Amino acid sequence: MIEVTLIKKQMIAENIVSLVLASADGTRLPAFDPGSHIDLHIDNNTIRQYSLINSLDKGKTYEIAILREAGGRGGSIKLHDSLTPGSTVTISEPRNHFPLQECEHTVLIAGGIGITPILSMAQYLHSQGKSFELHYCARSDRSAAFLAEIQASPFAEHSRIYFDQQKQAFAPQTLAHRSDDSRLFVCGPEGFIQFISNTALAAGWAEERIHYELFKRSAPPASGLGQPxxxxxxxxxxxxxxxxxxxxxxxxxxxxxxxxxxxxxxxxxxxxxxxxxxxxxxxxxxxxxxxxxxxxxxxxxxxxxxxxxxxxxx
Ligand code: FES
Missing domain, CATH: 3.10.20.30 (Beta-grasp domain)
Structure with a gap:
């Protein structure tokens, strides 16, 4: 476990807050690879997981972005409302269940707050001079976190943004099959991931080249209930x-x-x-x-x- 201090908190889109955390004892935090997340201990009974965004900072600070979920279980609201700069919280070491993999070309697709690991991947791939493209789907420009950063980034020309409210829907033909050595990484809500995965499979992508990270199920499992x-x-x-x-x-x-x-x-x-x-x-x-x-x-x-x-x- 690592004690960290909140050094910066700012709203970066509608209902999305960015938190920048630094080690409470002034030492460097463990470096992490794109796709990594931390467990954030909100209180004794509440742990939430958030993707780390700034892998290129190599542990100087950790940045996470949190969507306020009014219909959620309360963790995100506590973080939005209670944490103030100077607050100390406990986090886990970074873990990565969604690592990038070496390939000729990478297709990155984010839905909503799913942009957090995807942006980290884009920054890393750009820093390494790798071939990639970024597709970012959001409800509107007001709800799109990191929109200005992406539009001003050196990889803006490899990025496309889609807003539901402006009827700029993500077109299935966008996923027309690339070279056999391409990989697709998608993060967002369950329905979004299913849509992208199904579209990619229909376009000829091999299943093992489609990688995803789910933040939340659209419908809970059968609540773990059934036979004793x-x-x-x-x-x-x-x-x-x-x-x-x-x-x-x-x-x-x-x-x-x-x-x-x-x-x-x-x-x-x-x-x-x-x-x-x-x-x-x-x-x-x-x-x-x-x-x-x-x-x-x-x-x-x-x-x-x-x-x-x-x-x-x-
Ligand atoms: S608590 Fe997340 S998988 Fe069980």
Whole structure:
């Protein structure tokens, strides 16, 4: 964990605030690659994940941008309303589940606040002299974070902006297949990612060359509810019964186990636990197909069990 101080806070678009964080003890923060995020501990029970934007600063500061979600679970509103310059907060070290990959040409596509990791990627690719293009879709110019920066950037000529309210829709033909050594990175809401992924697949892109990072599911998973099952904790031998109307995460917390969690939607991977025996019923969108086949991990916030018991390494 790292203690950081908020050194700058400013509204950069409608309902989007930028926070610049520096190490509280004056040391340099760990450098990170584009696509990385941090866990931000808002209070004892609330952790949220935010993409880091300024990878080229190499750890001098961390910049994140936060969309105020009126219909959310309250974390973003707390950050918008309560944090003031000089406030100290705890964050995790950067982690990267959405890394760039070497290729001949990179297509970057952002929907709304999904611009945060995508902008970091664009800045990095430009700094390395790599071939790329950036497509940024937003509701309007007022809601588009970092719009002025992109328009004034040295890669503006490789960037296209689309505003829903001005009927400048992203055209599917934009994704006409590039060379076989191209990769596509997309970040935004679930429906946006699905649209881009489906369009790219229809245009001939190989599935393994389409990479995405989801911030939030448009519809929650089946809330992790369903058939009851049991969990055995290998370190203590405790047997924890998961009722039909509670999640495995709730059952673990009720039994006194502290499990870090953030999205509670199977998106972020914060709650992932190791499985020693049994077969999970995966409801998350975090684990890859390969990881599911390996049968070694599950997300207790939303996934359940296909076998009567799961033995957890805990
Ligand atoms: S808390 Fe995010 S995947 Fe479980």
């Amino acid at each position: 099952f049991s969990m055995v904790i290998n370190s203590s031998g405790d047997v924890i019964n998961v009722a039909a109307d509670e999640t495995a995460l709730d059952a673990l917390v009720r039994s006194g186990y502290e499990i870090p969690c953030s999205c509670e939607q199977g998106v972020c991977g914060t709650c992932v636990l190791e499985i020693l025996e049994g077969t999970p019923d995966h409801q998350d969108m975090f684990l890859t197909d390969k990881e599911r086949q390996q049968n070694q991990h599950f997300t207790p916030c939303c996934s359940r069990a296909l076998t009567p018991t799961l033995t957890l390494k805990l």
